[in-house]
Amino acid sequence: MLQAVGIVSEYNPFHNGHLYMLEQAKQATGADVTVAIMSGNWLQRGEPAAYDKWQRAHAALLGGVDLVIELPLFSAVQPSHLFSKGAVDLAAKIKCRWLAFGAEHPEMDYQKLIDHQPKNPADFKRFDRPYASVFQDYLFEKTGIRLNQPNDVLGFGYAKANVEAGRPLSLVPIKRKGSQHDATQIDDVSPIASATAIRQAVVKHDLKAADRVVPKGTMGMLEHDRMLTWQDFWPFLRFELVESPIEKLHQIYQMTEGIEYRLKRAAIKAESFTEFLHLVKTKRYTYTRIQRLCTYVLLHAVPSDMLQAAGYVRLLGFNAVGQRYLNQIKGDLDVPLITKITDDVVADTIQMDFRGGMLTQMINGLSQDYYRHPIIME
Amino acid sequence: MLQAVGIVSEYNPFHNGHLYMLEQAKQATGADVTVAIMSGNWLQRGEPAAYDKWQRAHAALLGGVDLVIELPLFSAVQPSHLFSKGAVDLAAKIKCRWLAFGAEHPEMDYQKLIDHQPKNPADFKRFDRPYASVFQDYLFEKTGIRLNQPNDVLGFGYAKANVEAGRPLSLVPIKRKGSQHDATQIDDVSPIASATAIRQAVVKHDLKAADRVVPKGTMGMLEHDRMLTWQDFWPFLRFELVESPIEKLHQIYQMTEGIEYRLKRAAIKAESFTEFLHLVKTKRYTYTRIQRLCTYVLLHAVPSDMLQAAGYVRLLGFNAVGQRYLNQIKGDLDVPLITKITDDVVADTIQMDFRGGMLTQMINGLSQDYYRHPIIME
Numbered sequence: 001m002l003q004a005v006g007i008v009s010e011y012n013p014f015h016n017g018h019l020y021m022l023e024q025a026k027q028a029t030g031a032d033v034t035v036a037i038m039s040g041n042w043l044q045r046g047e048p049a050a051y052d053k054w055q056r057a058h059a060a061l062l063g064g065v066d067l068v069i070e071l072p073l074f075s076a077v078q079p080s081h082l083f084s085k086g087a088v089d090l091a092a093k094i095k096c097r098w099l100a101f102g103a104e105h106p107e108m109d110y111q112k113l114i115d116h117q118p119k120n121p122a123d124f125k126r127f128d129r130p131y132a133s134v135f136q137d138y139l140f141e142k143t144g145i146r147l148n149q150p151n152d153v154l155g156f157g158y159a160k161a162n163v164e165a166g167r168p169l170s171l172v173p174i175k176r177k178g179s180q181h182d183a184t185q186i187d188d189v190s191p192i193a194s195a196t197a198i199r200q201a202v203v204k205h206d207l208k209a210a211d212r213v214v215p216k217g218t219m220g221m222l223e224h225d226r227m228l229t230w231q232d233f234w235p236f237l238r239f240e241l242v243e244s245p246i247e248k249l250h251q252i253y254q255m256t257e258g259i260e261y262r263l264k265r266a267a268i269k270a271e272s273f274t275e276f277l278h279l280v281k282t283k284r285y286t287y288t289r290i291q292r293l294c295t296y297v298l299l300h301a302v303p304s305d306m307l308q309a310a311g312y313v314r315l316l317g318f319n320a321v322g323q324r325y326l327n328q329i330k331g332d333l334d335v336p337l338i339t340k341i342t343d344d345v346v347a348d349t350i351q352m353d354f355r356g357g358m359l360t361q362m363i364n365g366l367s368q369d370y371y372r373h374p375i376i377m378e
Numbered sequence: 379m380l381q382a383v384g385i386v387s388e389y390n391p392f393h394n395g396h397l398y399m400l401e402q403a404k405q406a407t408g409a410d411v412t413v414a415i416m417s418g419n420w421l422q423r424g425e426p427a428a429y430d431k432w433q434r435a436h437a438a439l440l441g442g443v444d445l446v447i448e449l450p451l452f453s454a455v456q457p458s459h460l461f462s463k464g465a466v467d468l469a470a471k472i473k474c475r476w477l478a479f480g481a482e483h484p485e486m487d488y489q490k491l492i493d494h495q496p497k498n499p500a501d502f503k504r505f506d507r508p509y510a511s512v513f514q515d516y517l518f519e520k521t522g523i524r525l526n527q528p529n530d531v532l533g534f535g536y537a538k539a540n541v542e543a544g545r546p547l548s549l550v551p552i553k554r555k556g557s558q559h560d561a562t563q564i565d566d567v568s569p570i571a572s573a574t575a576i577r578q579a580v581v582k583h584d585l586k587a588a589d590r591v592v593p594k595g596t597m598g599m600l601e602h603d604r605m606l607t608w609q610d611f612w613p614f615l616r617f618e619l620v621e622s623p624i625e626k627l628h629q630i631y632q633m634t635e636g637i638e639y640r641l642k643r644a645a646i647k648a649e650s651f652t653e654f655l656h657l658v659k660t661k662r663y664t665y666t667r668i669q670r671l672c673t674y675v676l677l678h679a680v681p682s683d684m685l686q687a688a689g690y691v692r693l694l695g696f697n698a699v700g701q702r703y704l705n706q707i708k709g710d711l712d713v714p715l716i717t718k719i720t721d722d723v724v725a726d727t728i729q730m731d732f733r734g735g736m737l738t739q740m741i742n743g744l745s746q747d748y749y750r751h752p753i754i755m756e
Contacts, residue, residue, distance in 0.1 A: 235740065236614070238740060239617065239740060242736045248678065268748075355620070358646065359621070362616060362617060370646075
């Protein structure tokens, strides 16, 4: 029996830090198989993936991941607690024994935080600060633990979701290595840089800097594939915000407190996505929250679209080890394993992934769902 | 007292045929003032105006029109009977004594056609032919009059709307001169060419051919302004059709008989607007009807947006004669005369014109409503 470790990932793009994390996950668990639970074309911070899901899955397979499955968009583009829950549930569905993830403080006592959660999170509603920071202050007061680093917050989410699901997984937090999560520059010595810094280097056409901090497979992607940014989608976003009646915008998922008026005014005025974000920003709304909201607008996503649990496993690619693992588990799956895209699959199952993929396809011209089969690495 | 003749127009672009028609209208009526009732940024056939409403109003004023007012979009982008009604009502509101329009057969007995209209137009619903052609066959059978030329059909609409409104206007059909309405080439001798042929010449960068068939004022526009085509709006249309749920598309004005499924499938597949139209076309749906439907999709227009009567007169420009006329009538207007655009005017009054204008603005970068004042010709 092969045992698998799931790795929650965006691989945007897959770099040496991810490679290190992959090794650490195998070493810490002794797993036979690595399964990337990878976000598709839209990411947790409400951003388009810089490369599409096929390009990123391919780079991950070239980097040594055995199996890549798509974290459905309705989980992938969510605040941390829903993102975490989606990832945990999917890892359990694909029968992983472990779930590995990067963390700033892997030693953190998640259980203590879980035990001291507030009873009424709604009490934290304030108009001058984001919910997350008020929530974090509360936890710090109760536990002395400062939960404010992005991957620690996700880690707490995995722990909580795992408890709620009856602990189907052993959690394996792995200390992040190398530069700061959001460092925007590749430094001259470290073999590890942040994904943000690598994307910035691509924007600046400085592929030489990127070459030292990504594996060969990723380098091929950076050299040949079109990188996507929010600015590519800005015309669509602007169109939708300008042309939709306010009452339609109001129906969008997480469109609360009248922010639709603010979004519409800013879209009429702004000439670029950066200018738009700047016009919309308030003390209460973080850039991440605004970007996620914009993603929902592009997707025409209403609450019922986004508050789903994954009823399927979408396969993006695998190598020989991944294939053996699939053969081992496929008889036991209690959800469909999706490898072929038909009209019915699009309409009934992967609706939101399809909409997210079409957004990308309308920019990069590459089909994301129809006619695409899982990548098989020889 | 100045007496005005209203001229229903799209001026897409204003050319020698329009100049001829303007002279004929003055001569036939003895009017002191010419008032263009001009479509804004979207036209009756469901097409974007090749130049924006300000550029076209300016060319019309340079061509000698005294006053240009905007036919509201909810009348301008409609089948002929609603288009005609909107134009007649607006001409009456601005106190025109006459309404002039081009016609293939100005001698046609509109009253006879009106008297023989079918009682139950719904009986003409057929799935293998457009409504209009079945309707025209019926009229021919009853009256011996063949009503199948586009401007004759509109003329019949004006006559009918005028009767229904209590005959506020004297109708002045003027025989179209020069080339066929839809000729796509400028010939070598005639000083008059169709607007279609002129736009084609611009597409082919053959401004020399256009020079002979348009007045100087229009030539400046053709030389300096960006011409718009449906292909410019195709990315927005595709985005909207692909990303909107079917049930949202179903709510769009005139989205009947399940054609939303057909539009969505075609949008997912097509790479250009031409390819898209070709995929959608059926025996029952004319290209014009499909294009209008696509315009409504871009505008997020539901029936209540489009089934309105003009409660305002939007001024685009005037010369000294036009100004005297405005001074004469403005005390008598029973609707607001809109010259300045505020948030309230956009939200409460010109909502649809604004949405149509923003579509143009997102392509040509020129504000269509905010900060724009009527053009004053010295």
